[in-house]
Amino acid sequence: MASIRKRNGKYQAQVRRTGYKTLSRTFTHRKDAQEWANETELRADRRGMPENLKVLEHMTLSDMLIKYRDTVIVHKRGHKNETIIVNAFLRQPLSNKPLSDITSEDFERYKIKRLKSVLGSTINREFNIIKHAYNTAINVWELPINKNPLLCVTKAPTPRSRAKRVSLEESQDIISYAYKIQNPNISLVIQFALETGMRRGEILDVRMEHVNIKNSTLLIPNTKNGHERVIPLTPKALKVIKSSKVRNGLVFPIHKKALGYHWERICNALSLNDLHFHDLRHEAISRFFEMGLNVPEVALISGHRDFRMLFRYTHMKPENILSKFI
Numbered sequence: 001m002a003s004i005r006k007r008n009g010k011y012q013a014q015v016r017r018t019g020y021k022t023l024s025r026t027f028t029h030r031k032d033a034q035e036w037a038n039e040t041e042l043r044a045d046r047r048g049m050p051e052n053l054k055v056l057e058h059m060t061l062s063d064m065l066i067k068y069r070d071t072v073i074v075h076k077r078g079h080k081n082e083t084i085i086v087n088a089f090l091r092q093p094l095s096n097k098p099l100s101d102i103t104s105e106d107f108e109r110y111k112i113k114r115l116k117s118v119l120g121s122t123i124n125r126e127f128n129i130i131k132h133a134y135n136t137a138i139n140v141w142e143l144p145i146n147k148n149p150l151l152c153v154t155k156a157p158t159p160r161s162r163a164k165r166v167s168l169e170e171s172q173d174i175i176s177y178a179y180k181i182q183n184p185n186i187s188l189v190i191q192f193a194l195e196t197g198m199r200r201g202e203i204l205d206v207r208m209e210h211v212n213i214k215n216s217t218l219l220i221p222n223t224k225n226g227h228e229r230v231i232p233l234t235p236k237a238l239k240v241i242k243s244s245k246v247r248n249g250l251v252f253p254i255h256k257k258a259l260g261y262h263w264e265r266i267c268n269a270l271s272l273n274d275l276h277f278h279d280l281r282h283e284a285i286s287r288f289f290e291m292g293l294n295v296p297e298v299a300l301i302s303g304h305r306d307f308r309m310l311f312r313y314t315h316m317k318p319e320n321i322l323s324k325f326i
Helices: 030-045 061-071 079-089 104-114 120-139 168-179 185-196 200-204 235-243 256-269 279-290 295-302 307-313 318-325
Strands: 002-007 010-015 023-027 217-220 229-232
Touching (some): 002 030, 010 030, 061 079, 061 120, 079 120, 104 120, 168 256, 185 200, 185 235, 185 256, 185 279, 229 295, 279 295, 295 307
Antiparallel strands (some): 217 229
């Protein structure tokens, strides 16, 4: 906002913009002061005004992340998990450093230190959120940050992708033991996971209104990547749905914590060490390929939009491939 005032027989023009230092100049004639003010405002609108870095000296990384958490993350589908990650990072000493002083080296040192206590994947999730917060601060909030410091930070090393397969005998034992549990949904959810390759959250969100019995298809409106998909249902998957006791529209009315508790109970009882519920998705996708489905067909079911990511979930058995040569 430009202002012109007369002082000691001359005219002083001032131009102010949020995030920048105030510019002023004195002229003998009011007309000259007005022309200078107009030109300076025009340059400011075109991002040509000198940056006021002092705003970064008074804003910490914590301040930026809190604003990002409360104005951006809150609208995301995965806001609960991202909020937990941000709140945990706010307890780190690095978050108290002014934005003007933070460099890529700070994040590199933080990464090296954190690797002593957490997995690289945990750090990478933190950095992905913070990197987006910086991009938002630069491009949306127009903070005078010269460069996103995380652009030059390498990703933390992560463990190799799991190659865990669930044998036919193991899956039968799991289902048989699950039948003994008082809650019938446990066995049904496990069977459905092996038949569809769906994620746990997607299965627990299945509603009867999304099931097309006539066409043997299921609409999955809420997915990890935000893109709904329609998948074919095998006869076994349809049988599971028909045998479920729908409550409030939910085909599998069970809380994820209850499912997690019973899954751990089953694995302990059967001595299945290091078996995750997500491994059922791995197994189902691998079975799809062994059945002869091609990559686009499997991707349609699994929801992978990047075929390269799909191969991380696929671990085919050599003996099953060998049978195709005979």
